[in-house]
Amino acid sequence: MKLPSLPGAASRPAVVLAAVVCAVASVAAESPPAPGAESKTQTPAERFERFLEESKQPFPWLSWGTDLRLREVYFNNAVVPSKRAAGHERHFERYRWRVWSTVTPPDVADLEFNWRIVYEPRPVHKPEALQDWIMEDVLFDCLNLSLKNAGGLPLAVTAGRQDLTDLGNRWLIFEGTPLDGSRTTYFDAFRFTYEAQPLDTTFDIVWVDQDARGDHWFDALKDRDTRVVENDERALIAYARNRSLEKTRLDGYFIFKRDDPDFADGNRSHLYTFGARAKADLTEHWGYDVEFALQYGEKNMADVRAGGFQGELAYHVRDDAENQWRVVYEYLSGDDPGTDEIEAFDTLWGRYPLWSELLFYTFIPETRAGDYTNLHRLTFGHRCKPCDKVELRTEYHLLFADENAAMANPMIYSANGYFRGQLLAWWLYYKFNRHVSGHLVTEFFFPGNYYENFANDAACFLRYQLEFTW
Numbered sequence: 001m002k003l004p005s006l007p008g009a010a011s012r013p014a015v016v017l018a019a020v021v022c023a024v025a026s027v028a029a030e031s032p033p034a035p036g037a038e039s040k041t042q043t044p045a046e047r048f049e050r051f052l053e054e055s056k057q058p059f060p061w062l063s064w065g066t067d068l069r070l071r072e073v074y075f076n077n078a079v080v081p082s083k084r085a086a087g088h089e090r091h092f093e094r095y096r097w098r099v100w101s102t103v104t105p106p107d108v109a110d111l112e113f114n115w116r117i118v119y120e121p122r123p124v125h126k127p128e129a130l131q132d133w134i135m136e137d138v139l140f141d142c143l144n145l146s147l148k149n150a151g152g153l154p155l156a157v158t159a160g161r162q163d164l165t166d167l168g169n170r171w172l173i174f175e176g177t178p179l180d181g182s183r184t185t186y187f188d189a190f191r192f193t194y195e196a197q198p199l200d201t202t203f204d205i206v207w208v209d210q211d212a213r214g215d216h217w218f219d220a221l222k223d224r225d226t227r228v229v230e231n232d233e234r235a236l237i238a239y240a241r242n243r244s245l246e247k248t249r250l251d252g253y254f255i256f257k258r259d260d261p262d263f264a265d266g267n268r269s270h271l272y273t274f275g276a277r278a279k280a281d282l283t284e285h286w287g288y289d290v291e292f293a294l295q296y297g298e299k300n301m302a303d304v305r306a307g308g309f310q311g312e313l314a315y316h317v318r319d320d321a322e323n324q325w326r327v328v329y330e331y332l333s334g335d336d337p338g339t340d341e342i343e344a345f346d347t348l349w350g351r352y353p354l355w356s357e358l359l360f361y362t363f364i365p366e367t368r369a370g371d372y373t374n375l376h377r378l379t380f381g382h383r384c385k386p387c388d389k390v391e392l393r394t395e396y397h398l399l400f401a402d403e404n405a406a407m408a409n410p411m412i413y414s415a416n417g418y419f420r421g422q423l424l425a426w427w428l429y430y431k432f433n434r435h436v437s438g439h440l441v442t443e444f445f446f447p448g449n450y451y452e453n454f455a456n457d458a459a460c461f462l463r464y465q466l467e468f469t470w
Contacts, residue, residue, distance in 0.1 A: 072092075086127075092125060093125075137223055168277055172275070177228035177229060199242070199244065204239040208235035209233075212262035230368065251278075273295045276293075290311040295308070305343055324383045330377040358443040358461035379395055380396045389432070401418045413451060413452060421445055421447040422445070
């Protein structure tokens, strides 16, 4: 198969490898053979699939797996929407390899030891001044002990490095390591999950102890001094999820987070965030998902009074192509320069491309990478699956600022503008089979009067990915 290329891209071993593996994997079976099928009736592809499945658990107490993610990324005018800005054109690749395992001691079915190792070098092609292979750390991004039914109770305890992916819709709790992109998302934490079945409610208590360099709990296997966040963080998360109402989920949470700067661009803060979420199916076709949060505390010697909201109304056509239409509104309060308080909402561990790959970079001059705040976002989106292997998503965003940010950088931001601009995004996902998948992402940003003339050029983002999973 022929792979797409980007401006200035040359033939590279990883891309050639991707093409070869895709060609081979595309003939593999898309589903495992029926249990008990005789070997003589199986095709070579079915026998190979059976071998893969059996090899992933060579012993009853051991399972393992591995994946390889190949990405090529190009963007222009993303950090500052200006073709006159230094280094406005960026082009690099990311080759992430992971291997993991779960060990369950014999006769102790409720106890698990989980680990995963990750390595992701990044060849940089543009800007030319930065051309190099960035050789990042080799580290454990998962290393924990997990115990179910602790003390004979419906209580699960996980201690160590872990991902937090199921607390809400990833608006405020997901990305523990924002500075390394999607290489890792881990938290160094203790998590206690209690299932109160009579109440149809799950209660979670999480204590987070995160350090900026990522080596407070576990040293990297190969340390290249890569920082993962700007601050040393301590946090307490109390989260409740209720399912007592039919087709409805109700969440409530309290989060205390303390930041101590480890780098010059870090914050010194202690924040208290109270929030609630409701998600429900109104009818067969209509559903909604709304969440709001209030935030208090102190940041960099100033009092914090902030708030945020995110709401989605979706219409599911329920046809063969699984068409879905949705409208989303998001509000993140901005800082009023006329007060002594800070009104800018802090999205905590929401610093990742939740809704835009390109805008993740555009916030850098205003706050930090992926540090979304001071925002009104109105989104119209469509998603469908024209066939089993393909999923398409299209979104149009109208973006506004809650407060004018000219004081942050008068060369980039206008003195009286509030319209950030328009963003158009399109995704194509393709699943070759159970082991190989890929996607293509394109985004275009057209700045509004929130930006000065110097920073009013259109920006673009392009990425394609192939991922192989054992």
